Structures are given as structure tokens and as C-alpha cells.
Amino acid sequence: MKTPIQLTPPKGPVELTLPKARQIEGSRAIAEAVGLCRPQVICAYPITPQTHIVEELSAMVKTGELMDCEFINVESEFAALSVAIGASAAGARAYTATSSQGLLYMAEAVYNASGMQLPIVMTLGNRAIGAPINIWNDHSDAMALRDAGWVLLFAETNQEAIDLHLQAFRLAEELSTPVMVCVDGFILTHAYEEVELPTPEAVDRWLPKFQPRQVLDPAEPITMGALVGPESFSEVRYLAHRKQLRALERIPELSAEFNATFGRNSGGILRTYKTEGAETIVLAMGSINGTIEDAIDELRRNGHAIGAVILTTFRPFPYASVAAALKNASQAIVVEKSLTAGMGGPLAADVTLALANTSTPVYSVIAGLGGRPIPQASLESIFERARDRELPETTFLDLHWDAVNQAITKELSWTPHT
Amino acid sequence: MFQVRIHGRGGQGVVTAAELLSMTAFTEGLHAQAFPSFGSERMGAPVAAFCRISNTPIRTREPIADPDGVIVQDPTLIHLFDLFGGLSKEGFVLVNSSRTPESLGLSAILEKLPTGHVRTIPATEIAREKIGRPIPNIAMLGGFAAMTGIITLKALAWAIHTKFPKALAEKNIEAAQAAFAAVQHAIAGEPIAARGEELMV
Numbered sequence A: 001m002k003t004p005i006q007l008t009p010p011k012g013p014v015e016l017t018l019p020k021a022r023q024i025e026g027s028r029a030i031a032e033a034v035g036l037c038r039p040q041v042i043c044a045y046p047i048t049p050q051t052h053i054v055e056e057l058s059a060m061v062k063t064g065e066l067m068d069c070e071f072i073n074v075e076s077e078f079a080a081l082s083v084a085i086g087a088s089a090a091g092a093r094a095y096t097a098t099s100s101q102g103l104l105y106m107a108e109a110v111y112n113a114s115g116m117q118l119p120i121v122m123t124l125g126n127r128a129i130g131a132p133i134n135i136w137n138d139h140s141d142a143m144a145l146r147d148a149g150w151v152l153l154f155a156e157t158n159q160e161a162i163d164l165h166l167q168a169f170r171l172a173e174e175l176s177t178p179v180m181v182c183v184d185g186f187i188l189t190h191a192y193e194e195v196e197l198p199t200p201e202a203v204d205r206w207l208p209k210f211q212p213r214q215v216l217d218p219a220e221p222i223t224m225g226a227l228v229g230p231e232s233f234s235e236v237r238y239l240a241h242r243k244q245l246r247a248l249e250r251i252p253e254l255s256a257e258f259n260a261t262f263g264r265n266s267g268g269i270l271r272t273y274k275t276e277g278a279e280t281i282v283l284a285m286g287s288i289n290g291t292i293e294d295a296i297d298e299l300r301r302n303g304h305a306i307g308a309v310i311l312t313t314f315r316p317f318p319y320a321s322v323a324a325a326l327k328n329a330s331q332a333i334v335v336e337k338s339l340t341a342g343m344g345g346p347l348a349a350d351v352t353l354a355l356a357n358t359s360t361p362v363y364s365v366i367a368g369l370g371g372r373p374i375p376q377a378s379l380e381s382i383f384e385r386a387r388d389r390e391l392p393e394t395t396f397l398d399l400h401w402d403a404v405n406q407a408i409t410k411e412l413s414w415t416p417h418t
Numbered sequence B: 001m002f003q004v005r006i007h008g009r010g011g012q013g014v015v016t017a018a019e020l021l022s023m024t025a026f027t028e029g030l031h032a033q034a035f036p037s038f039g040s041e042r043m044g045a046p047v048a049a050f051c052r053i054s055n056t057p058i059r060t061r062e063p064i065a066d067p068d069g070v071i072v073q074d075p076t077l078i079h080l081f082d083l084f085g086g087l088s089k090e091g092f093v094l095v096n097s098s099r100t101p102e103s104l105g106l107s108a109i110l111e112k113l114p115t116g117h118v119r120t121i122p123a124t125e126i127a128r129e130k131i132g133r134p135i136p137n138i139a140m141l142g143g144f145a146a147m148t149g150i151i152t153l154k155a156l157a158w159a160i161h162t163k164f165p166k167a168l169a170e171k172n173i174e175a176a177q178a179a180f181a182a183v184q185h186a187i188a189g190e191p192i193a194a195r196g197e198e199l200m201v
Helices: A026-036 A051-063 A077-089 A100-105 A107-115 A140-144 A158-175 A200-206 A233-262 A288-301 A319-326 A346-354 A376-387 A401-412 B014-027 B107-112 B123-130 B137-148 B153-163 B166-188
Strands: A022-025 A041-044 A070-073 A094-098 A121-126 A151-154 A179-184 A192-195 A270-273 A280-284 A306-311 A313-315 A331-336 A362-366 A394-396 B002-009 B031-036 B046-054 B069-072 B092-096 B118-121
Touching (some): A022 A026, A022 B014, A026 A121, A026 A192, A041 A051, A051 A070, A077 A094, A077 A100, A100 A107, A100 A140, A107 A233, A121 A140, A121 A158, A151 A158, A158 A179, A158 A192, A158 A200, A192 B014, A200 A233, A233 A313, A270 A288, A280 A319, A280 A376, A288 A306, A288 A376, A319 A346, A346 A362, B014 B031, B014 B046, B014 B137, B069 B137, B092 B137, B118 B137, B118 B166, B123 B137, B137 B153, B137 B166, B153 B166
Parallel strands (some): A041 A094, A121 A179, A151 A179, A280 A331, A331 A362, A362 A394, B069 B092, B092 B118
Antiparallel strands (some): A022 A192, A151 A313, A192 B031, A270 A306, B002 B046
């Protein structure tokens, strides 16, 4: 849908002083937000599309813009998170960031951080996982480690990415649990858009000095991450589960407090968009929600009763909140940038479970894999098919069927050498 | 919403041009969103970047398929790709070249768009003279400002100052001014209808 050019000039003379909001790259905004949280140790290994974030942070440490912080260059992502674990165990506020293969390479340490209940905050610049190698955005990386015991939050915009980092440190340290902030690679990390960063004083009031639960101290030696046998392992795991359920209660409280402090409705479990009276509700995570909201406005203009749920907290999974947000809909459509081969959409599976006690059908739309653009027109056409009750259980958005069929034919024609 | 697609090659500052355009519009009190084409960019490879400018906050994340303006920083791309695909009927095209649009083989797009909406400027030569390097991006923005009225030269200068160190910023502003003047000069020799003033009032 083409909108005519209708720009009006700015009112009054152009203000050439630095405004409160700034037009900066997402990575720069995230780096500044992390800096405002005063991390004491940052350790990272560069990987596209996370690179700009840690480059900015290393520059901030070097120039002294970020004081009392050590930036440690490491040789791999496994080392990056392992150093963060060591730093956090020694009582430092620790931060790292990665993407895609980088997250997989640190997988063992990801479980160690949550198992040891260390309040590390990590930015994940969401990117596809190979093979085939692909540097573009989807949510495969987050999905691969969704059950590693971390809190997983997804940002819709770069403003929300900033706000989620501020909330992530609070949540992590209050509960002593690691938190991952997921930001769509390129689409957010490399986008220049308007953001507002709070003042250092405001962030200092929001985020008190880090007080670790347990500290490695040579004067009073303890062992962390020790061997735990069958007599106690279940209890350790149960306690981790309980803590995640506690996070589900704390996340909306922190979001409300953040709103009262900074005047922005960011974070929380989920947000609804025009769900009042909506027969169809679309649920998605991350930056695609912007395009979905535009599509919903367009369809609403045509009388289509449709709304959206923007899911921010993906782990722990908020079954009750999702069920409540969808309870008046006659159908739910889950749009997600991930696919579990042989199973389908992992987010759709979670939403289906949330609606297990209802008769509301859940339709799965797999979109944007490996950076495939998700045009508003394609979404609108899917939503219209849903309205007309013509949507299959699973749809692969804009799939090139000719290429798929060609590959299938080729595979079927293969015969072993005799 | 006014959408701009910038085409060029790695090393020509295509992504920076989109960033600066967004920063300029933001300075004007408008909302803007700039993003690259997300390729694995390298020197010399074709690159595209996008910029949306709007009176209202921008939510969409789709690449720009139907631009209102196309900036071509490298004329060798013209016949390699469909650079003008989806261009609006009232759209603008600015190509970096010292040749005329006709001689670049742009007759088809000249016929489709209103008079004065397809132009060329020798941005590489301007950049060589003012900056001492053949990076045409900022001169192209200066020309685009004059051609469309979508941004002012003053706001562009502010954005350039924000982005670059002082000495480099000043040279780039000179390049933008020279390109702006060149396009204004070209417009002055033409009937008033070609000025694109509908955007400025």
C-alpha cells in the first residue's frame, strides 16, 4: 500500500542543539545502554551482526567513557562466556554479547552460567545458524538454547533494546540468574533510528551497585559449580525452575517500575495491540511486530477484526499470560523466524500448549528464515486467508515452491552406484 | 512517508549516506529509519541502503521495494540491476555522473517521471575537489536536498558535523554545498514546475 508524499516542514526554526532523543545505530545504542549499567568486566569475541556492539564498548572502555571496566579480548565465544562466569563469580557485574554460531560455541558455558545462578547479561544479535552458512537474521540461535535456564527477552525496537538491557541487569541481579536480551541482527543492530538514553544518574538510581549472592574470595574459600550427585541434583534443578517462575512474577513488576521511572512502557511479559474485539490475534517476537502492527492497521481499516500480541518474555514461557491475552480470539496465528525440522515452529508449539484447555486453534507461520524479508503485503495476505478460514496449520511464508520441488525431484531421482 | 533507496558499491559510503539522510531528517523534526541491505559488504561489490522519512513514527521493517527517491552513486550499476524497480510515479532519481541522463541510457525512466525528477551530478569530481577523495556520498545528498526539498542543507550540515571530525566535516559540507548549488543552478534554467517545490510548502 503506497502512501502519497505528504511531508510537512518542521515547525519553527530547525533546532541545531542536541535533542533529548538521538538518531543512532542500534548497536551504538545498546553499547551505551550497557555502559550506563556500569559493567565491571566485558569479554567478547566478535561475530556478525553482534560486532558493532562490542566494538563500541571496547572503544568506550579505551577512551575512558566507560570507567572502572575491564574489556577482555578472548580467543573464542567459549572463552568469552567462561571469563564472564569467572568475573561474575568473583563479584563483578559481567556482560558479553554474541550471535548464531558464537552462541552454539559457548553452549556448555551457557548452561554453566544458569546452573551456577550467575547474573550475567548477554546480548544476542539474532542470526541464523548454518549449515548452509548464513549471516542474516532469524531466531534459530535463541531457539537452540531456549531451554538452557536463562531468561530470554526479545526487543521490538532499538528503544526497547535499550530499556530491556536496563531491566535485564536489575532482574538478573535481584534473582541471581543470567538474562539474554535478543535483538534482531541487522534489522535492529544495524538500523539507525530514534532512541532516547537515560542519564547516568537515573540509571544509577534504577540499578543499585551489584551485590553478589556468593563471591569467590581467597580469604574465605568456597567451591562453586561443584559435583552434585543423584542425592541433590533434582533439588538443584527444581530450585532453578522455581526461580524462573519467580522471574515471571518479577518481570511485569520491573516493567511497571521502569515505566514509572523512565516513562516508557517497555519490557514486561507481553503487550497487546488492538486485541479488543479481535477474532484473530497474531503473536510474534522481536522486530517483525512493527510490520505486523502496520498490517493490522491496514486490515482494521478494511473491517478485519484482528489484533496482535507482542511477546517479550519467551523464557520462562508465560503460559498463563499468553492464554489470557488470546482468550477472546477465535484463532491465533503465530509468526516466527524459526523452524525445528521435523516438528515445526517452536514458538507455535509453546502457544499451542498455552491454549491446551481452549478450543482456539493455533496456526503457525514460518517467516524470515536466514534474513528473507517479510513484506507487509505477504503478512496481510496470510491474515486475510486466516479470516476466510483458509489458512493451513503451517504456512511457510513466500516459500519458493518451484525451487523446493526441483530439489525434491532431484533427491528422488538419486540412485546408489552399483 | 518518503522512502529512499541508495545504490552504489562498497567503499563509496552508501550505508553512511543512508545514515546521514536519516540523521538529517531527524534534525528537521521528522522520524527516520535507515538500514543497510544486510549483505556481506566488501570493496567494490554492489551495495544498497535504505532510508524512510515520515511525519509519524516508523514501525515497518521491510526493505524498501517502492521508493520515492533513488540515489545511484555508481552509474556502472544502471544496466546491471533494476535500480528503479517500484519507483513511485512522482519519484526522484539522482545519478552520480558528469554525463546527461539521456546519454546514460535513462530515457525510459525520464519519460516515466515528471520533468526535473531525473538528474545527474558529477559527485565524484566534486568530492575529489572538495574532500580530496573520490567518495561521492555526501555530494549526492547535497544534490538530493536541492532536487527534492525533502531535507535542508542546514540540517544536512548538522548531521555531517555529528558524524565526522571537524576538519573532515567541513570539507564534506563544502562538497554538499557545491552539489546543492549545482542542482539549484540546473533547476534555475528550467520552468518553475520542475523545482519540486510542492514538497517544501
